[in-house]
Amino acid sequence: MAANPATQNIYSNASPLPSGPKVIMSFPDVLMLPELVFGGLVWILVASSLVIEPNPQGWVMFVSVFCFVFTFLLMILFCAGVHKGSSTWAGIDAFYHGTAALFYLSASVLEAFTTIAISGNTDTDTLLKYYRENIAASVFAFVATLLYTIHTIFSALRWKSS
Numbered sequence: 212m213a214a215n216p217a218t219q220n221i222y223s224n225a226s227p228l229p230s231g232p233k234v235i236m237s238f239p240d241v242l243m244l245p246e247l248v249f250g251g252l253v254w255i256l257v258a259s260s261l262v263i264e265p266n267p268q269g270w271v272m273f274v275s276v277f278c279f280v281f282t283f284l285l286m287i288l289f290c291a292g293v294h295k296g297s298s299t300w301a302g303i304d305a306f307y308h309g310t311a312a313l314f315y316l317s318a319s320v321l322e323a324f325t326t327i328a329i330s331g332n333t334d335t336d337t338l339l340k341y342y343r344e345n346i347a348a349s350v351f352a353f354v355a356t357l358l359y360t361i362h363t364i365f366s367a368l369r370w371k372s373s
Contacts, residue, residue: 228300228369230292239365242358243286246311249355250279256348257322261341263329267321271352274318278311278359301373305366312359319352 229237235244254275262268285307294300326345333339 228289228294228304230289230295232290234286234289239362239369240286240289242362243282246282246355246358246362247279247286249351249358250275250282250315252351253318253322253348253355254279256344256351260344260348261329261338263325267325271318271322271325271348274314275352275355278314278355281307282311298373301366301370305363305370308359308363308366312356312363315352315356315359319349319356322352323349 228234229240234240253271257268257272257275260268285304288294289300322345326342326349329338329342329345333342
């Protein structure tokens with residue numbers, strides 16, 4: 212039995228992105244969950260630490276909040292199936308995650324710079340606590356950078372093949 216040509220046209224223009232619960236079960240989209248976790252941890256740690264260098268840590272805070280909000284919105288949109296019938300969403304996904312990876316790379320370096328800058332001033336227990344929070348924020352920011360970079364590579368491959 213031959214397939215209906217009208218049905219073939221509908222599926223040939225379908226987005227290569229998953230929708231519904233498949234979003235959190237397919238690679239690279241499953242990386243959105245750890246991106247949210249590590250980005251949220253960076254956000255929390257920078258917000259709770261002592262801000263010694265306002266400009267670098269302000270950028271880190273902006274990046275962590277921006278990426279958290281937009282990753283969450285993108286995940287919700289994909290789960291809702293907004294991208295169905297459009298192949299441009301694969302490009303949007305690759306572009307967003309590439310931008311987020313670059314943002315997080317710059318934020319990671321600035322957070323590490325801030326941590327190194329305050330490393331010599333850990334005389335009291337309170338300052339030592341803030342120093343440790345900044346170390347954790349630096350590590351989590353670099354992990355988020357790695358996750359966004361991996362997501363970018365596989366999203367770009369998916370976009371190119373669509």
